[in-house]
Amino acid sequence: xxxxxxxxxxxxxxxxxxxxxxxxxxxxxxxxxxxxxxxxxxxxxxxxxxxxxxxxxxxxxxxxxxxxxxxxxxxxxxxxxxxxxxxxxxxxxxxxxxxxxxxxxxxxxxxxxxxxxxxxxxxxxxxxxxxxxxxxxxxxxxxxxxxxxxxxxxxxxxxxxxxxxxxxxxxxxxxxxxxxxxxxxxxxxxxxxxxxxxxxxxxxxxxxxxxxxxxxxxxxxxxxxxxxxxxxxxxxxxxxxxxxxxxxxxxxxxxxxxxxxxxxxxxxxxxxxxxxxxxxxxxxxxxxxxxxxxxxxxxx
Numbered sequence: 001x002x003x004x005x006x007x008x009x010x011x012x013x014x015x016x017x018x019x020x021x022x023x024x025x026x027x028x029x030x031x032x033x034x035x036x037x038x039x040x041x042x043x044x045x046x047x048x049x050x051x052x053x054x055x056x057x058x059x060x061x062x063x064x065x066x067x068x069x070x071x072x073x074x075x076x077x078x079x080x081x082x083x084x085x086x087x088x089x090x091x092x093x094x095x096x097x098x099x100x101x102x103x104x105x106x107x108x109x110x111x112x113x114x115x116x117x118x119x120x121x122x123x124x125x126x127x128x129x130x131x132x133x134x135x136x137x138x139x140x141x142x143x144x145x146x147x148x149x150x151x152x153x154x155x156x157x158x159x160x161x162x163x164x165x166x167x168x169x170x171x172x173x174x175x176x177x178x179x180x181x182x183x184x185x186x187x188x189x190x191x192x193x194x195x196x197x198x199x200x201x202x203x204x205x206x207x208x209x210x211x212x213x214x215x216x217x218x219x220x221x222x223x224x225x226x227x228x229x230x231x232x233x234x235x236x237x238x239x240x241x242x243x244x245x246x247x248x249x250x251x252x253x254x255x256x257x258x259x260x261x262x263x264x265x266x267x268x269x270x271x272x273x274x275x276x277x278x279x280x281x282x283x284x285x286x287x288x289x290x291x292x293x294x295x296x297x298x299x300x
Contacts, residue, residue, distance in 0.1 A: 009296040016292045019285035026282055030087040037080040038066075041252045045075035052268050070268050072260050082274055084252040089282065092157060092230055092253075093223040096164040101219050104169035108176025108211075109203045113184060119177070126170045135232065138163040142233070160233070164226045172218045179211045213297045220290035224283035231255040231279055235262075254279055 010016055029036065051071040054063040063070060069078040111122040129137075141163040183189065184207065192202050234255015254275040261271030 010289075010292045013292050015288045019288045022281050022285040023289075026086055026278070027090065029083055030090045033083050033087045037083045038068075039077035039080040041076060041080040041084040043076065045071070047075065049073050049075040050268070051075075053270060069270055069274065072271065078257075078268075078271055078274070081252045081257060082254075082278065085254040085257060085275065086278065088157070088253040089227050089230070089279075092160060092164075093226055095157075096161040096168075096226040097219055097222045099161060099165040100169040100222065101172060101215060103165060104172030104218075105176060105208075105215055107169065108173040109180070109207060111173065112177040112180030113199065113203055113207060122173075123177075126173060129167065129170050134167050135229070137167050138229065139233065141166055160226075160230060164229060168222060168225065172215065172222075175214050175218060176211050179214055180207055183207060183210050213293075217290050217294045217297070220286050220293065224286045227254075227279060227282060231258060231275075234259050 048064070048067065048071050050073055051061065051067050052063045053070045054065045054068045056063045056070075067077050067079070069082070071077055072081070107122060111119045138160075142159045145159040145162060189202065189206055192206055197205075231254055234253055235258040257271060257275045261268075261275075
């Protein structure tokens with residue numbers, strides 16, 4: 001069976017095409033945000049604060065066509081913030097998952113191949129990390145890093161990326177380690193060892209290609225995880241745009257929209273509903289793709 005056959009089997013599913021379509025649309029929105037956004041998402045128009053959607057006209061303060069989804073309490077355009085929030089979600093997903101995948105892959109390869117005391121010590125360390133409540137651990141890391149880093153527009157995003165990576169790499173390292181315990185006893189690995197191949201060459205040339213599908217499926221599954229984590233932290237005020245020491249981070253995110261939309265739930269519920277739908281679509285698309293791809297590799 002050729003190497004592309006799992007992808008061919010995956011693409012035969014209609015749900016996968018739906019997932020790819022959603023990813024393409026949201027990815028295009030993220031890339032084209034500066035051109036398709038009707039307003040500056042950071043600009044505050046106090047005179048226009050708290051406007052309902054443009055189609056709501058029967059209230060005491062009718063909507064304005066200039067702001068299709070209304071404005072928040074600072075007069076910022078909700079549609080523009082939603083569009084830029086898509087860019088933040090993709091950045092967090094790519095940066096956080098890439099960092100976690102790099103750490104998890106390196107640790108999994110080394111411990112799975114080396115074995116012995118190194119493997120035992122690494123397993124104990126991973127057990128210790130996984131015994132801690134994930135969200136609480138991330139919150140602690142984020143708050144500690146925020147007090148150490150100099151304020152900047154990237155401040156909140158860096159802390160969340162590091163916090164997610166510090167917690168999530170463990171699951172990938174365990175998956176790789178478990179797979180390597182079976183693979184490294186096979187003849188092609190023993191043959192490489194017998195001819196004196198260096199451990200680094202064995203891990204990169206012989207072991208890593210055989211667990212690459214594990215890494216790929218884990219990455220696709222981890223992307224909605226970090227997006228959901230940002231939303232949860234943003235809702236409780238500890239996300240990318242959370243308030244700390246009286247200041248507010250300026251990075252627009254869906255989680256930040258949850259945080260600011262709580263006070264406007266009765267006047268403009270779209271501030272919570274629309275980001276929730278975007279979050280649901282993005283998460284569902286990656287989960288469906290990961291499930292289909294994992295099933296295709298199992299059939300191989």
